[in-house]
Amino acid sequence: MKESNNPFDINSYSGPEYFCDRVQETAALTQHIQSHRHTAFFALRRLGKTALIRHVFHLLGKQKNRKCIYMDIYASQHLKDLTNMLANHIYAVFPENKGIGKKFWEAIKLFRPVVSIDPLSGSPELSLDISQPKQFEKTIPQLLQFLDQQSIKTVIAIDEFQQILNYPEKNVEAILRTAMQNLKNVTLIFCGSNQAMMQQIFNSAKRPFYASCSSINLQQIPKAEYEAFITGTFKKYRFKITGEITADILSFTKLHTYYTQCLCHELFNMGIKNIQPAQVQAAKLKLIQEREGTFFQYRNLLTATQWQLLKAIAKEETLLQPYANQFISKYRLGSAAIVKRSLESLLQKEMIYYNSSVEVPDYAVYDKFLMRWLQQLSL
Ligand SMILES: Nc1ncnc2c1ncn2[C@@H]1O[C@H](COP(=O)(O)OP(=O)(O)O)[C@@H](O)[C@H]1O
Ligand SMILES: [Mg+2]
Structure with a gap:
């Protein structure tokens, strides 16, 4: 369901009708998942990684025998956080009282799981009591193995994966790589937006992840596809927009998805049905002025x-x-x-x-x- 009536998403994924292009990338990622190939997925920040994963998961969600888990680990600071996040996401996907959820609850009893209500989101949050380092080194492999033994296929996308390089533990890559090796029913997607860090993890012959994943490298949406999406979307809502104006929007944002979406979102909100260059100018100015305080702070830093x-x-x-x-x-x-x-x-x-x-x-x-x-x- 869409939160607002604005068809240009700026913070979320609202469904295929609001999603521009990415046909090839969607096919590639889907293909990797279906043929059980782990994927290293890189793109610059705000180009559309998370949205693409959500899109692929949305399309795969229709398959009965597959569960999709998406976890953003940007806020995690050590292996213990990662372990708890994984346990928590498994818990969220499988209802506790039946089938796999019930078995999962049995399997983690050992860790004295505690469920509390997250004060911010209001949703239940699970945490495990893993106090010994040796113990939590084993927990992620155990959780993955648990999923692997079930009668369904699971795909887990770990977003902002480069964050593991900031953990104090230096063996996280080795732990994950070893755990991954024997998986048959669980496929992993490692996403990241820091090119240098992602290359360090996946392209260095000395490191555990070397040659272990197929890779996808997301670039800007091609101009022709984005133009058609912008024109078509405005038209659907009875706005008039010329080819020159659409080209001007995309040249202003250099085709970077988030900034393009913001500008179109703003133009849509202005509500003037016959979009003129003066309005585009006003929208650009507004978006920049809103951020000026932050830009000045950058200068001080x-x-x-x-x-x-x-x-x-x-x-x-x-x-x-x-x-x-x-x-x-x-x-x-x-x-x-x-x-x-x-x-x-x-x-x-x-x-x-x-x-x-x-x-x-x-x-x-x-x-x-x-x-x-x-x-x-x-x-
Ligand atoms: N293909 C797309 N079509 C329309 N909007 C998109 C598309 N890809 C991304 N977006 C929008 O752009 C914003 C930034 O994308 P996001 O997936 O969060 O980037 P990343 O995860 O790479 O930082 C999102 O809020 C999303 O709404
Ligand atoms: Mg993201």
Whole structure:
């Protein structure tokens, strides 16, 4: 069910009719799940990973013999959190009083499970009493094995998976990799938005996950598909929008899904049925002004050279050669060594990204509204 009558989702997934394209990626992920291949799934933040998983799960949800579990581990800080989150999600998917839920409850009795009501969401929350480190190293494998022994297939998507690199325990990858090896009925999807961290986990020959997963790398929705979706959606609600305006929206947001959805969401809310360039201008301005306070805070958190480099990257939109003399002198950035330090810091803070999965890798400002705001500032 859709929460509002605005067809442009900005925080959620509301169903296939509000979902743009991703036909190939949907088919690929579905295929991986159906042929029991674990997947490493990477995309920049706010490009549509979570929405794609929800979409695929929505379509798979119609199959009787399959359960889909989605868990976002961004807030987890150690292995114990991860273990509890997994137990909690299994508990949420299988009702306690019958079938698998009943067996699950039997299986975890040992850990003295406690169910409490989460004060924020109001939903029941399960936690296990796992106090010994050796004990909780074994718990995730046991939970996965439990699921594997059931008569149904389970797929588990672990979102923001790179978070495990921040845990104090350094053997989480090894624990998971070993547990995964013998699974027959449980398929895992590891999603992440930090390219460097995801590559560290999955592409390094020295690490446990190396060559263990098929990968999917999500890019921007192609322009033609997004144009057709925007025009078609507005039309369905009796709005008129020209091809030029749609192209202008997508060029403003650089096709980045979240920012595109925000701009269309805003235009829809304005309610003026014949969309004119002046309105698009007003919508852009409103979205940027709403965020201006945050943008000023960023400036206070960065050093003067980092800020200067961020502005320079915004003005370039996509930067191919940050160490070229021409770039350094144009924006008075000092030296290649200074640029290198600032660039690393901006990458680490996720103010910018380095997209290495395209033919010509480039650097760009992550937040497209911030990029547009920075472009108006003087050098
Ligand atoms: N294919 C799509 N069609 C329409 N809206 C989308 C699509 N993909 C993502 N979105 C919207 O864009 C926003 C950002 O997507 P999300 O899946 O949260 O990104 P990520 O998980 O990669 O950070 C979501 O709120 C969602 O509503
Ligand atoms: Mg997400």
